[in-house]
Amino acid sequence: MKEWIHIHSxxxxxxxxxxxTIGTELCIDEHKKLVLVSDVKKGHKIALxxxxxxxxxxxxxxxxxxATEDIATGEHVHTHNVKTNLEGIQEYSFAQKLYELTHKxxxxxxxxxxxxxxxxxxxxxxxxxxTVGCVNGMADRIIEIFKQEIGAEDIDTVTVFKHNYGCSxxxxxxxxxxxxxxxxxxxPNAGGVLVFGLGCENNVLADFRESLGQYNPKRVKFLEAQTxxxxxxxxxxxxxxxxxxxxxxxxEEIPISELKIGLKCGGSDGFSGITANPLxxxxxxxxxxxxxxxxxxxxxxxFGAETILMERAQDEEVxxxxxxxxxxxxxxxxxxxxxxxxxxxxxNKAGGITTLEEKSLGCIQKGGVGTIVDVLKYGEILRKPGLxxxxxxxxxxxxxxxxGASGCHMVLFTTGRGTPFGSFVPTMKIATNxxxxxxxxxxxxxxxxxxxxxxxxxxxxxxxxxxxxxxxSGEQVNNEKNGFREMAIFKTGVTL
Numbered sequence: 355m356k357e358w359i360h361i362h363s364x365x366x367x368x369x370x371x372x373x374x375t376i377g378t379e380l381c382i383d384e385h386k387k388l389v390l391v392s393d394v395k396k397g398h399k400i401a402l403x404x405x406x407x408x409x410x411x412x413x414x415x416x417x418x419x420x421a422t423e424d425i426a427t428g429e430h431v432h433t434h435n436v437k438t439n440l441e442g443i444q445e446y447s448f449a450q451k452l453y454e455l456t457h458k459x460x461x462x463x464x465x466x467x468x469x470x471x472x473x474x475x476x477x478x479x480x481x482x483x484x485t486v487g488c489v490n491g492m493a494d495r496i497i498e499i500f501k502q503e504i505g506a507e508d509i510d511t512v513t514v515f516k517h518n519y520g521c522s523x524x525x526x527x528x529x530x531x532x533x534x535x536x537x538x539x540x541x542p543n544a545g546g547v548l549v550f551g552l553g554c555e556n557n558v559l560a561d562f563r564e565s566l567g568q569y570n571p572k573r574v575k576f577l578e579a580q581t582x583x584x585x586x587x588x589x590x591x592x593x594x595x596x597x598x599x600x601x602x603x604x605x606e607e608i609p610i611s612e613l614k615i616g617l618k619c620g621g622s623d624g625f626s627g628i629t630a631n632p633l634x635x636x637x638x639x640x641x642x643x644x645x646x647x648x649x650x651x652x653x654x655x656x657f658g659a660e661t662i663l664m665e666r667a668q669d670e671e672v673x674x675x676x677x678x679x680x681x682x683x684x685x686x687x688x689x690x691x692x693x694x695x696x697x698x699x700x701x702n703k704a705g706g707i708t709t710l711e712e713k714s715l716g717c718i719q720k721g722g723v724g725t726i727v728d729v730l731k732y733g734e735i736l737r738k739p740g741l742x743x744x745x746x747x748x749x750x751x752x753x754x755x756x757x758g759a760s761g762c763h764m765v766l767f768t769t770g771r772g773t774p775f776g777s778f779v780p781t782m783k784i785a786t787n788x789x790x791x792x793x794x795x796x797x798x799x800x801x802x803x804x805x806x807x808x809x810x811x812x813x814x815x816x817x818x819x820x821x822x823x824x825x826x827s828g829e830q831v832n833n834e835k836n837g838f839r840e841m842a843i844f845k846t847g848v849t850l
Contacts (some may be wrong), residue, residue, distance in 0.1 A: 356371055357370065357372060357374065357378075358370055358400065359628060359806060360382075361413060361415075362414055362415035364415045365402070365412045365415065366401065367399040367400060367401060367402055367413055368380075368382075369397065369400075369628065369706070370395065370398055370399075370624075370706075371396060371806055374390055374400075375390070375393050376393050377389065378390045388400070388402070388427060388428050389428050391429050392429055392430040393430070395706065396624070396706075396787075397625050397705050397706030397787075398431075398432060399411070399413065399430070399624070399708070400428060400429070400431065401425045401427055401428060401429045401431050402427065403427055404424070404425070405421045405424070405425040406421065406424055407421050407422065407423050408420055410439070413715065414627060416659070416711070416715055417439055417711065418708065418712035418715060419436045419437055419438045419708060419709040419711055419712070421436060422435055422436060422437050431708070432706070433703055436708050437709070438709040438711060439709075439711065440657060440694070440695050440709075440710060442684065442688070443688075444681070446664055448667070448670050448673045448674075449664075450667065451665035451666065452666060452725050453723040453724075455642060455643045455723070457639060457640045458643070459645075460644065462609075462610040462644065462819075462823065463609055463610060464607075464826035464827045465605040465826075465827040465828065466605060466606070466826060466827070467604075468608070470570050470573075474608050474612045475544070476543060476763045476764065476827070476828075477510045477544075477828075478509050478545040478600055479510045479511050479512070479545060480509055480511070480544070480546045480593060480596055480597060480600060481512075481513060481514070481538070481539075481547045482496065482497065482513070482514040482589075483515055483538055483539050483547055484514065484515070484516065484517065484550050484551070485551040485555060485559055485562055486521050486551060486552050486555035486557055487516065487517055487518040487519060487520060488520075488521070488555065489550050489551065489552050490514065492579060492585060492586065492589070493550055495586055496550075496585075496586055496589035496590055497512050497593070499586065499590050500512065500589075500593045500597075503590065504593075504597060509545060509600050509601070510828075510834075511834070511837075511839075512593070515841045516840075517843060519531040519557075519845070520535075520551075520555045521554075521556055522556070523556065523557075523849065524847060524848060524850065525847050526846055527845050527846060527847045528556065528557070529733075530732065530733060530843055530845075531557060531843050532557055532561075532562060532565055533733035534756070534844075535557075535562070536565055536566050537733065537735060537759035537760070537761075538758070538759060539566060539569070540566065542763075543763065543778075545573065545596075545599070545600035546573050546574075546593075546597065546599060547573065547596070548576075548577060548589065548592050548596065549562065549563070549574065549575070549576045549577070550579070551576075551577070551579065552580060553578045553579060553580030554580065559576060573596065573599060575595065575596060577589055605828065609644075609645075610641070610644045610823070611644050611645030611646050612646070613641060613646045613822075614646070614648075614736060614761050614763050615637075615646070615762060615765075615766060615822075616649050616754065616760070616762035616764070616766065616779075617648055617651075617720040617721060618651065618750070618753060618754055618757060618766065618768070619652070619716075619717055619720060620748075620750040620767060620768075621702075621705075621772060622705065622707055622713060622770055622771075622786075623705025623706055623707065623771060623787070624705055624706025624707060624770070625706075625806070626707075626717075626768060627712075627717075628786075629786045629787070629806060630769075630785065630802035631716050631717065631786075633784065633805065633814060633818060634719075634722075634766055634768060634784070635719045635721060636722060636815050637766070637815060637822070638720065638721055638722040638724060639724050640815065640819065642740050647736060647742065648722075648724070648742070649730075649741075649742045649743075649757055649762055650743055651743070652717060653683040653745060654683060654697060654747060655697070655713055655714050655717040655748045656717065656718060657710055658709070658710050658711030658713075659714035659718045660676070660680045660714075663718060663726060663743070664676050666726050666741075667725075668725050668726060672726055672727065675728075675729035676726065676729055682745075683747075695709075695710045697710045697748075698712075705770050720766075722741070724740065724741035725740065725741065726742070726743055727739075728740070728742045729744075729745075730745065731745050732744070732756060733756070733759065734760065735760055735761050736761040744760055747844060749842070750767075750773065751775060751777065751840055751841070751842040752842045752844050754781060755777050755841045758841075762779060763826065764779050764780040764781070764782060764825060764826070764831075765777055765780070765781045765782070766782050766784060767781050768784045768785075768786060769784070769785065769786065769790070770786035770787055770790065771790070772785070772797050774796075774797045774832075774836065775833065775840060776832075776836075776838040776839050776840065777833075777840065777841060780830070780831050780833070780834055781831065781833045782800065782822075783832065783833075784798075784799065784800045784801075785800070788801055788804065789803070791803060797832055798832070799831045
């Protein structure tokens with residue numbers, strides 16, 4: 355196995371592909387050998403040449419920070435000798451740089467559910483969506499009795515999406531709760547939804563119902579616990595009514611152009627920008643070339659790489675929306691007296707990521723090189739096919755929920771550290787390294803680590819396309835097999 359990788363010709367660092375010890379001799383080319391002057395863990399950076407104090411550290415062909423001291427050839431390059439170059443809110447100018455996608459259009463399909471309004475789902479699930487956290491326990495009890503009486507083995511799952519909100523909220527928090535819950539209620543992966551309220555919360559059931567706009571009354575039912583004598587019995591009966599409608603649903607062939615995919619990473623490591631994120635970027639470009647849709651979020655993890663995204667804006671209006679997306683999120687940090695660049699996380703650093711620029715340069719690779727066609731506010735639903743940006747924080751569950759709520763059928767989630775969670779839509783875990791994939795087979799769904807084991811991007815991409823289409827056609831990912839389905843809503847204000 356190769357011991358190191360040099361990502362871009364401009365880079366003044368190489369990346370260790372395995373743990374290396376001081377004194378190890380690396381053959382860079384036929385004319386140059388490099389001897390390590392410190393131990394280096396896999397995924398971490400090694401100086402390819404002498405780097406003077408104040409000089410930029412270059413990875414992926416871009417600066418990720420500067421040296422805080424002289425760094426010798428063969429020395430470990432990390433937080434002890436590198437600092438970010440990033441500053442506060444900035445001004446930007448529009449300098450468009452678009453790329454032509456090279457993937458040919460193919461007549462691919464998946465087997466999904468065509469809903470009565472024309473939308474497509476990839477699951478046929480029965481959900482309880484609480485309007486307020488007070489009814490979470492009762493929802494569990496309703497599902498327990500329903501399953502005892504019906505079984506419902508012929509649909510994908512029956513579940514409740516618990517949360518702690520819906521009451522004691524004001525302003526944006528209240529609106530965010532209502533919007534995200536409403537988007538979940540109308541998501542096409544649900545064949546039936548019971549909206550379950552208590553009766554005294556400020557997310558008033560009648561108002562929430564009105565905010566939904568058009569919906570199929572045979573597929574969406576409402577229950578307010580305080581207005582019925584036995585809310586458990588009433589809830590079970592409503593689930594039975596929904597189930598009777600859902601039993602009629604059948605999968606049919608759907609063009610791949612109707613697939614909507616969320617792109618997400620978490621627990622990144624030094625391999626994220628080398629294997630899994632580039633794989634998602636290549637897949638994103640492929641799907642967009644087929645007429646499909648992908649969504650990139652985690653705004654704080656665009657800081658330091660935002661100009662690359664701005665260059666790919668479809669027009670100046672989209673460019674200005676990206677500028678607002680970035681600077682408004684920075685202003686959010688400032689308004690709470692928090693440092694804008696308090697990132698990467700301890701797990702990221704342990705995996706070899708040194709600065710936010712490095713994390714962001716790896717993160718945005720999930721969006722490939724496609725043209726950005728739209729920028730969505732938090733809670734907005736997809737309007738245009740192609741590559742979209744979505745306003746949401748980096749938090750795994752909040753951003754994955756936001757991706758699903760925007761209309762994504764599934765979330766593709768890359769990780770170098772591993773995580774078991776799943777959002778309310780199928781959440782596929784793509785390992786950045788083979789060791790993680792082999793250690794956590796009950797968490798991880800696909801191994802992108804093979805990209806540094808003599809497998810070409812073209813070969814792995816074909817395997818990945820086939821796998822995504824199987825998942826869209828009903829095959830379960832690990833979070834579904836484990837029953838790990840959760841949601842979280844972005845909270846920015848006070849709680850009463």
